[in-house]
Amino acid sequence: MIYTISKSPKSLIGEVHLPSSKSESNRALLIQALSQQKFTIANLSDAKDTLVLKDILENCHQENYFDVGPSGTAMRFLTAYFAGIPGTRTLTGSARMKERPLALLVEALRKLGANITYLEKEGYPPLKIEGAKLSGGSIVIDGSMSSQYLSALAMIAPTLPQGLKIKLSGEIISKPYLLMTLKMMERFGVKSTWKNAEIEIAPQSYSYTKTDSYVIEGDWSSASYWFQIAAFAKEVDFCMWGLKKESLQGDCTLVEYYQPLGVETTFIEGGIKLSKKPIHVPVDNIHIELLQTPDIAQTLAVTYAAKEIYAELYGLRTLRIKETDRIKALIAELKKIGVEAIDLDIGNLLIPKIKKSIHPPTAVFKTYEDHRMAMCLAPLSMLFDSVSIENPEVVVKSYPHFWDDLKSVGFVIK
Numbered sequence: 001m002i003y004t005i006s007k008s009p010k011s012l013i014g015e016v017h018l019p020s021s022k023s024e025s026n027r028a029l030l031i032q033a034l035s036q037q038k039f040t041i042a043n044l045s046d047a048k049d050t051l052v053l054k055d056i057l058e059n060c061h062q063e064n065y066f067d068v069g070p071s072g073t074a075m076r077f078l079t080a081y082f083a084g085i086p087g088t089r090t091l092t093g094s095a096r097m098k099e100r101p102l103a104l105l106v107e108a109l110r111k112l113g114a115n116i117t118y119l120e121k122e123g124y125p126p127l128k129i130e131g132a133k134l135s136g137g138s139i140v141i142d143g144s145m146s147s148q149y150l151s152a153l154a155m156i157a158p159t160l161p162q163g164l165k166i167k168l169s170g171e172i173i174s175k176p177y178l179l180m181t182l183k184m185m186e187r188f189g190v191k192s193t194w195k196n197a198e199i200e201i202a203p204q205s206y207s208y209t210k211t212d213s214y215v216i217e218g219d220w221s222s223a224s225y226w227f228q229i230a231a232f233a234k235e236v237d238f239c240m241w242g243l244k245k246e247s248l249q250g251d252c253t254l255v256e257y258y259q260p261l262g263v264e265t266t267f268i269e270g271g272i273k274l275s276k277k278p279i280h281v282p283v284d285n286i287h288i289e290l291l292q293t294p295d296i297a298q299t300l301a302v303t304y305a306a307k308e309i310y311a312e313l314y315g316l317r318t319l320r321i322k323e324t325d326r327i328k329a330l331i332a333e334l335k336k337i338g339v340e341a342i343d344l345d346i347g348n349l350l351i352p353k354i355k356k357s358i359h360p361p362t363a364v365f366k367t368y369e370d371h372r373m374a375m376c377l378a379p380l381s382m383l384f385d386s387v388s389i390e391n392p393e394v395v396v397k398s399y400p401h402f403w404d405d406l407k408s409v410g411f412v413i414k
Contacts, residue, residue, distance in 0.1 A: 218242025
Protein backbone atom coordinates (compact mmCIF):
# COMPACT_ATOMS: atom_id res chain seq x y z
CA MET A 1 0.00 0.00 0.00
CA ILE A 2 1.10 3.57 -0.71
CA TYR A 3 -0.30 6.71 0.91
CA THR A 4 -0.11 10.07 -0.86
CA ILE A 5 -0.24 12.88 1.69
CA SER A 6 -0.97 16.55 1.08
CA LYS A 7 -1.84 19.61 3.15
CA SER A 8 -3.27 22.96 2.16
CA PRO A 9 -3.12 25.55 3.61
CA LYS A 10 0.32 24.99 5.14
CA SER A 11 -0.83 25.65 8.69
CA LEU A 12 -1.22 23.52 11.81
CA ILE A 13 -4.42 24.37 13.64
CA GLY A 14 -6.39 22.04 15.90
CA GLU A 15 -5.68 19.44 18.56
CA VAL A 16 -4.85 15.78 19.05
CA HIS A 17 -4.88 13.36 21.94
CA LEU A 18 -1.47 11.75 21.82
CA PRO A 19 -1.03 8.00 22.21
CA SER A 20 0.09 6.87 25.63
CA SER A 21 3.78 6.39 26.25
CA LYS A 22 4.80 3.00 24.92
CA SER A 23 7.93 3.00 27.09
CA GLU A 24 6.04 3.75 30.28
CA SER A 25 3.26 1.29 29.39
CA ASN A 26 5.68 -1.58 28.78
CA ARG A 27 7.44 -1.00 32.08
CA ALA A 28 4.15 -0.79 33.96
CA LEU A 29 3.06 -4.11 32.45
CA LEU A 30 6.22 -5.93 33.53
CA ILE A 31 6.08 -4.42 37.02
CA GLN A 32 2.43 -5.47 37.22
CA ALA A 33 3.43 -9.05 36.32
CA LEU A 34 6.19 -9.04 38.95
CA SER A 35 4.03 -7.52 41.67
CA GLN A 36 2.25 -9.68 44.23
CA GLN A 37 -0.16 -6.84 44.89
CA LYS A 38 -2.25 -6.41 41.77
CA PHE A 39 -3.11 -2.96 40.48
CA THR A 40 -4.78 -1.56 37.36
CA ILE A 41 -3.18 0.56 34.65
CA ALA A 42 -5.12 3.44 33.09
CA ASN A 43 -4.46 4.97 29.67
CA LEU A 44 -2.34 1.98 28.57
CA SER A 45 -0.80 2.41 25.14
CA ASP A 46 -2.61 0.79 22.22
CA ALA A 47 0.64 0.52 20.27
CA LYS A 48 1.28 -2.92 18.81
CA ASP A 49 4.46 -3.32 20.87
CA THR A 50 2.48 -2.86 24.09
CA LEU A 51 -0.42 -5.06 23.00
CA VAL A 52 2.01 -7.87 22.14
CA LEU A 53 3.69 -7.64 25.54
CA LYS A 54 0.35 -7.47 27.37
CA ASP A 55 -1.02 -10.51 25.52
CA ILE A 56 2.08 -12.62 26.20
CA LEU A 57 2.18 -11.72 29.89
CA GLU A 58 -1.50 -12.65 30.21
CA ASN A 59 -1.00 -16.02 28.49
CA CYS A 60 2.51 -17.06 29.51
CA HIS A 61 1.25 -19.58 32.09
CA GLN A 62 -1.03 -21.32 29.57
CA GLU A 63 1.21 -21.40 26.50
CA ASN A 64 4.91 -21.99 25.80
CA TYR A 65 5.63 -20.49 22.35
CA PHE A 66 5.65 -16.73 21.88
CA ASP A 67 6.38 -14.50 18.90
CA VAL A 68 7.03 -10.83 19.69
CA GLY A 69 7.24 -9.84 16.02
CA PRO A 70 9.44 -6.72 15.66
CA SER A 71 9.14 -5.62 19.30
CA GLY A 72 12.62 -5.30 20.77
CA THR A 73 11.29 -4.13 24.13
CA ALA A 74 9.05 -7.18 24.48
CA MET A 75 11.91 -9.50 23.53
CA ARG A 76 14.25 -8.06 26.16
CA PHE A 77 11.75 -7.65 28.98
CA LEU A 78 10.28 -11.13 28.46
CA THR A 79 13.70 -12.78 28.29
CA ALA A 80 14.44 -11.50 31.80
CA TYR A 81 10.94 -12.27 33.09
CA PHE A 82 10.72 -15.81 31.69
CA ALA A 83 14.18 -16.65 33.05
CA GLY A 84 12.86 -16.46 36.62
CA ILE A 85 9.42 -18.07 36.48
CA PRO A 86 8.61 -21.81 36.29
CA GLY A 87 8.15 -23.41 32.89
CA THR A 88 9.94 -23.84 29.56
CA ARG A 89 9.15 -21.31 26.83
CA THR A 90 10.32 -20.45 23.34
CA LEU A 91 10.65 -16.75 22.52
CA THR A 92 11.04 -15.67 18.90
CA GLY A 93 10.34 -12.70 16.65
CA SER A 94 10.40 -11.33 13.13
CA ALA A 95 13.25 -11.85 10.66
CA ARG A 96 14.71 -8.49 11.67
CA MET A 97 14.38 -9.39 15.36
CA LYS A 98 16.57 -12.44 14.72
CA GLU A 99 19.30 -10.01 13.58
CA ARG A 100 19.17 -7.87 16.73
CA PRO A 101 21.77 -8.92 19.35
CA LEU A 102 20.74 -10.28 22.74
CA ALA A 103 23.96 -11.85 24.00
CA LEU A 104 24.79 -9.29 26.70
CA LEU A 105 21.41 -9.73 28.40
CA VAL A 106 21.47 -13.52 28.10
CA GLU A 107 24.99 -13.73 29.50
CA ALA A 108 24.04 -11.52 32.45
CA LEU A 109 20.97 -13.66 33.19
CA ARG A 110 23.03 -16.86 32.94
CA LYS A 111 25.35 -15.50 35.63
CA LEU A 112 22.28 -15.15 37.85
CA GLY A 113 21.34 -18.80 37.25
CA ALA A 114 19.22 -18.60 34.10
CA ASN A 115 18.98 -21.52 31.70
CA ILE A 116 18.75 -19.99 28.21
CA THR A 117 19.61 -21.67 24.89
CA TYR A 118 19.99 -20.07 21.46
CA LEU A 119 17.91 -22.02 18.96
CA GLU A 120 19.49 -20.63 15.79
CA LYS A 121 22.33 -18.09 15.61
CA GLU A 122 24.51 -17.72 18.71
CA GLY A 123 23.77 -14.45 20.47
CA TYR A 124 20.43 -13.82 18.76
CA PRO A 125 16.78 -14.89 19.06
CA PRO A 126 14.97 -17.24 19.02
CA LEU A 127 15.56 -18.48 22.56
CA LYS A 128 14.58 -21.49 24.64
CA ILE A 129 14.14 -20.32 28.22
CA GLU A 130 13.81 -22.81 31.04
CA GLY A 131 12.59 -20.94 34.11
CA ALA A 132 14.85 -21.22 37.14
CA LYS A 133 15.22 -19.75 40.62
CA LEU A 134 17.55 -16.87 39.92
CA SER A 135 19.85 -16.03 42.80
CA GLY A 136 20.76 -12.41 42.24
CA GLY A 137 24.06 -11.02 43.41
CA SER A 138 26.43 -8.91 41.33
CA ILE A 139 26.98 -8.63 37.58
CA VAL A 140 28.99 -6.46 35.22
CA ILE A 141 27.35 -5.39 31.95
CA ASP A 142 28.30 -3.05 29.12
CA GLY A 143 25.94 -0.07 29.27
CA SER A 144 26.79 1.11 25.75
CA MET A 145 24.63 -1.42 23.89
CA SER A 146 21.04 -1.05 25.08
CA SER A 147 19.40 0.55 28.09
CA GLN A 148 16.61 -2.03 27.71
CA TYR A 149 18.98 -4.75 28.91
CA LEU A 150 19.59 -2.71 32.05
CA SER A 151 15.91 -1.93 32.52
CA ALA A 152 14.97 -5.61 32.17
CA LEU A 153 17.54 -6.62 34.78
CA ALA A 154 16.60 -3.78 37.13
CA MET A 155 12.90 -4.65 37.09
CA ILE A 156 13.44 -8.30 38.06
CA ALA A 157 16.12 -7.36 40.63
CA PRO A 158 13.86 -6.80 43.69
CA THR A 159 12.31 -10.26 43.22
CA LEU A 160 15.71 -12.01 43.53
CA PRO A 161 16.72 -13.46 46.93
CA GLN A 162 20.01 -11.53 46.94
CA GLY A 163 18.75 -8.51 45.05
CA LEU A 164 21.13 -7.22 42.39
CA LYS A 165 24.16 -5.02 41.96
CA ILE A 166 24.57 -3.94 38.35
CA LYS A 167 28.08 -2.67 37.63
CA LEU A 168 28.09 -0.65 34.42
CA SER A 169 31.01 -0.60 32.04
CA GLY A 170 31.33 1.61 28.99
CA GLU A 171 29.29 4.70 28.20
CA ILE A 172 25.65 4.40 29.21
CA ILE A 173 23.28 5.04 26.31
CA SER A 174 19.64 6.14 26.51
CA LYS A 175 20.15 7.00 30.16
CA PRO A 176 16.72 8.71 30.45
CA TYR A 177 15.04 5.37 29.74
CA LEU A 178 16.96 3.69 32.55
CA LEU A 179 16.10 6.58 34.86
CA MET A 180 12.45 6.17 33.83
CA THR A 181 12.63 2.52 34.86
CA LEU A 182 14.10 3.29 38.28
CA LYS A 183 11.66 6.14 38.92
CA MET A 184 8.70 3.96 37.97
CA MET A 185 9.97 1.20 40.25
CA GLU A 186 10.12 3.77 43.05
CA ARG A 187 6.50 4.70 42.41
CA PHE A 188 5.71 1.06 43.05
CA GLY A 189 7.62 0.95 46.33
CA VAL A 190 11.01 -0.33 45.13
CA LYS A 191 14.03 1.74 46.13
CA SER A 192 17.38 1.70 44.38
CA THR A 193 20.69 3.51 44.58
CA TRP A 194 22.85 4.60 41.66
CA LYS A 195 26.32 5.71 42.64
CA ASN A 196 29.04 6.22 40.07
CA ALA A 197 28.75 3.19 37.77
CA GLU A 198 26.82 0.85 40.08
CA ILE A 199 23.10 0.37 40.55
CA GLU A 200 22.06 -1.53 43.67
CA ILE A 201 18.57 -2.91 44.26
CA ALA A 202 17.87 -4.89 47.44
CA PRO A 203 15.26 -7.69 47.70
CA GLN A 204 11.85 -6.05 48.20
CA SER A 205 8.27 -6.18 46.97
CA TYR A 206 6.45 -4.10 44.41
CA SER A 207 3.37 -2.37 45.82
CA TYR A 208 1.10 0.46 44.74
CA THR A 209 -0.28 2.40 47.66
CA LYS A 210 -2.70 4.68 45.79
CA THR A 211 -6.34 3.65 45.56
CA ASP A 212 -6.76 4.67 41.92
CA SER A 213 -5.16 3.24 38.80
CA TYR A 214 -1.64 4.00 37.70
CA VAL A 215 -2.05 6.49 34.82
CA ILE A 216 0.28 6.42 31.80
CA GLU A 217 1.44 9.76 30.36
CA GLY A 218 1.18 10.68 26.68
CA ASP A 219 4.12 9.84 24.43
CA TRP A 220 6.73 12.55 23.79
CA SER A 221 8.32 10.50 20.98
CA SER A 222 4.99 10.64 19.12
CA ALA A 223 4.76 14.37 19.84
CA SER A 224 8.01 14.85 17.90
CA TYR A 225 6.27 14.55 14.52
CA TRP A 226 3.89 17.38 15.45
CA PHE A 227 6.82 19.57 16.48
CA GLN A 228 8.28 18.79 13.07
CA ILE A 229 5.05 19.79 11.31
CA ALA A 230 4.94 22.98 13.39
CA ALA A 231 8.50 23.84 12.33
CA PHE A 232 7.44 23.56 8.68
CA ALA A 233 4.09 25.35 9.09
CA LYS A 234 3.43 29.02 8.36
CA GLU A 235 0.84 29.34 11.13
CA VAL A 236 0.51 27.23 14.29
CA ASP A 237 -2.23 27.08 16.93
CA PHE A 238 -2.12 23.49 18.08
CA CYS A 239 -2.73 21.55 21.30
CA MET A 240 -1.45 18.09 22.24
CA TRP A 241 -3.19 16.47 25.18
CA GLY A 242 -1.67 13.98 27.59
CA LEU A 243 1.81 15.45 28.17
CA LYS A 244 3.30 16.62 31.46
CA LYS A 245 5.95 19.22 32.18
CA GLU A 246 7.53 17.00 34.84
CA SER A 247 7.92 13.99 32.57
CA LEU A 248 9.74 10.70 33.01
CA GLN A 249 10.49 10.72 29.28
CA GLY A 250 13.80 12.05 27.99
CA ASP A 251 12.24 13.03 24.66
CA CYS A 252 10.61 16.05 26.32
CA THR A 253 13.86 17.81 25.28
CA LEU A 254 11.98 18.40 22.00
CA VAL A 255 10.80 21.66 23.51
CA GLU A 256 14.39 22.95 23.59
CA TYR A 257 15.36 21.62 20.15
CA TYR A 258 12.42 23.19 18.33
CA GLN A 259 12.31 26.54 20.12
CA PRO A 260 15.13 28.02 17.94
CA LEU A 261 13.14 26.90 14.88
CA GLY A 262 10.24 29.14 15.87
CA VAL A 263 8.11 26.57 17.67
CA GLU A 264 6.95 27.96 21.00
CA THR A 265 5.68 25.51 23.64
CA THR A 266 3.30 26.49 26.43
CA PHE A 267 2.35 23.98 29.11
CA ILE A 268 -1.36 24.06 29.85
CA GLU A 269 -3.58 21.93 32.03
CA GLY A 270 -3.62 18.44 30.53
CA GLY A 271 -1.09 19.04 27.78
CA ILE A 272 0.85 21.57 25.73
CA LYS A 273 0.08 24.27 23.18
CA LEU A 274 2.33 24.99 20.18
CA SER A 275 2.50 28.36 18.46
CA LYS A 276 4.80 29.97 15.91
CA LYS A 277 7.06 32.93 16.61
CA PRO A 278 9.35 34.89 14.28
CA ILE A 279 12.95 33.70 14.00
CA HIS A 280 15.22 36.72 14.48
CA VAL A 281 18.50 34.80 14.44
CA PRO A 282 18.84 32.26 11.59
CA VAL A 283 19.59 28.75 12.82
CA ASP A 284 22.61 26.98 11.39
CA ASN A 285 25.63 24.87 12.31
CA ILE A 286 23.76 22.62 14.76
CA HIS A 287 25.68 20.10 16.89
CA ILE A 288 23.52 17.77 18.99
CA GLU A 289 24.35 14.72 21.11
CA LEU A 290 21.46 12.23 20.87
CA LEU A 291 22.95 9.22 22.61
CA GLN A 292 20.37 9.57 25.38
CA THR A 293 17.35 10.29 23.14
CA PRO A 294 17.77 8.18 19.97
CA ASP A 295 14.03 7.92 19.24
CA ILE A 296 13.86 11.54 18.08
CA ALA A 297 17.01 11.36 15.93
CA GLN A 298 15.13 10.65 12.70
CA THR A 299 12.67 13.47 13.34
CA LEU A 300 15.47 15.98 13.91
CA ALA A 301 17.53 14.75 10.96
CA VAL A 302 14.63 15.21 8.53
CA THR A 303 13.75 18.58 10.09
CA TYR A 304 17.25 20.01 9.69
CA ALA A 305 17.63 18.57 6.19
CA ALA A 306 14.30 19.99 5.01
CA LYS A 307 15.07 23.40 6.50
CA GLU A 308 18.51 23.34 4.85
CA ILE A 309 20.36 23.63 8.16
CA TYR A 310 23.86 22.24 8.55
CA ALA A 311 23.71 19.77 11.44
CA GLU A 312 25.89 17.13 13.02
CA LEU A 313 23.99 14.55 15.06
CA TYR A 314 26.09 12.49 17.42
CA GLY A 315 25.60 9.29 19.41
CA LEU A 316 23.47 7.44 16.87
CA ARG A 317 25.25 4.08 16.82
CA THR A 318 22.28 2.20 18.32
CA LEU A 319 20.19 3.30 15.32
CA ARG A 320 21.96 0.60 13.31
CA ILE A 321 20.29 -2.21 15.29
CA LYS A 322 16.75 -0.86 15.44
CA GLU A 323 13.84 -1.96 13.22
CA THR A 324 16.20 -1.17 10.36
CA ASP A 325 19.61 0.49 10.06
CA ARG A 326 18.11 3.92 10.57
CA ILE A 327 21.25 5.80 9.53
CA LYS A 328 21.34 4.07 6.15
CA ALA A 329 17.58 4.53 5.76
CA LEU A 330 17.77 8.27 6.47
CA ILE A 331 20.61 8.75 3.98
CA ALA A 332 18.70 6.89 1.26
CA GLU A 333 15.45 8.79 1.75
CA LEU A 334 16.94 12.27 2.18
CA LYS A 335 18.60 11.86 -1.22
CA LYS A 336 15.10 11.94 -2.70
CA ILE A 337 14.74 15.61 -1.70
CA GLY A 338 18.28 16.53 -2.72
CA VAL A 339 20.11 16.21 0.60
CA GLU A 340 23.26 14.07 0.59
CA ALA A 341 23.54 13.21 4.30
CA ILE A 342 26.83 11.62 5.34
CA ASP A 343 27.39 8.59 7.54
CA LEU A 344 30.50 9.37 9.58
CA ASP A 345 30.77 5.66 10.41
CA ILE A 346 31.17 6.24 14.14
CA GLY A 347 27.50 6.56 14.94
CA ASN A 348 27.26 10.18 13.75
CA LEU A 349 25.23 11.69 10.92
CA LEU A 350 26.09 14.88 9.08
CA ILE A 351 23.41 16.95 7.34
CA PRO A 352 25.44 19.14 4.95
CA LYS A 353 24.73 22.46 3.35
CA ILE A 354 23.30 21.83 -0.10
CA LYS A 355 24.19 23.71 -3.27
CA LYS A 356 20.59 24.00 -4.41
CA SER A 357 17.33 24.12 -2.52
CA ILE A 358 15.55 20.93 -1.57
CA HIS A 359 13.13 19.68 -4.20
CA PRO A 360 9.99 17.53 -4.21
CA PRO A 361 10.81 13.86 -3.65
CA THR A 362 11.95 12.07 -6.76
CA ALA A 363 10.36 8.77 -5.70
CA VAL A 364 8.05 7.18 -3.16
CA PHE A 365 9.54 7.19 0.34
CA LYS A 366 10.38 3.76 1.73
CA THR A 367 9.72 2.91 5.36
CA TYR A 368 11.93 -0.18 5.83
CA GLU A 369 9.30 -1.74 8.14
CA ASP A 370 10.15 1.07 10.57
CA HIS A 371 7.33 3.07 12.15
CA ARG A 372 9.56 6.08 12.83
CA MET A 373 10.68 6.35 9.21
CA ALA A 374 7.05 6.62 8.07
CA MET A 375 6.16 9.27 10.63
CA CYS A 376 9.27 11.47 10.26
CA LEU A 377 8.85 11.63 6.46
CA ALA A 378 5.11 12.41 6.41
CA PRO A 379 5.59 16.02 7.65
CA LEU A 380 7.48 16.81 4.43
CA SER A 381 4.02 17.13 2.85
CA MET A 382 3.98 20.60 4.49
CA LEU A 383 6.77 21.70 2.12
CA PHE A 384 5.63 20.16 -1.17
CA ASP A 385 2.38 19.59 -3.02
CA SER A 386 2.40 16.03 -1.74
CA VAL A 387 4.61 13.12 -0.68
CA SER A 388 4.05 9.40 -1.08
CA ILE A 389 4.96 6.78 1.52
CA GLU A 390 4.93 3.02 1.12
CA ASN A 391 3.78 0.55 3.79
CA PRO A 392 2.19 3.27 5.95
CA GLU A 393 0.64 0.63 8.22
CA VAL A 394 3.98 0.28 10.05
CA VAL A 395 2.90 3.11 12.37
CA VAL A 396 0.81 0.62 14.39
CA LYS A 397 3.99 -0.26 16.27
CA SER A 398 3.83 2.95 18.30
CA TYR A 399 1.15 5.38 17.01
CA PRO A 400 -1.77 3.42 15.50
CA HIS A 401 -3.99 6.44 14.83
CA PHE A 402 -1.26 8.67 13.37
CA TRP A 403 -2.85 8.91 9.92
CA ASP A 404 -6.30 9.59 11.38
CA ASP A 405 -4.83 12.35 13.54
CA LEU A 406 -3.27 13.94 10.44
CA LYS A 407 -6.65 13.85 8.70
CA SER A 408 -8.32 15.46 11.71
CA VAL A 409 -6.26 18.63 11.26
CA GLY A 410 -6.69 18.91 7.50
CA PHE A 411 -4.19 16.58 5.88
CA VAL A 412 -5.51 14.72 2.84
CA ILE A 413 -4.43 11.11 2.55
CA LYS A 414 -5.17 8.99 -0.50
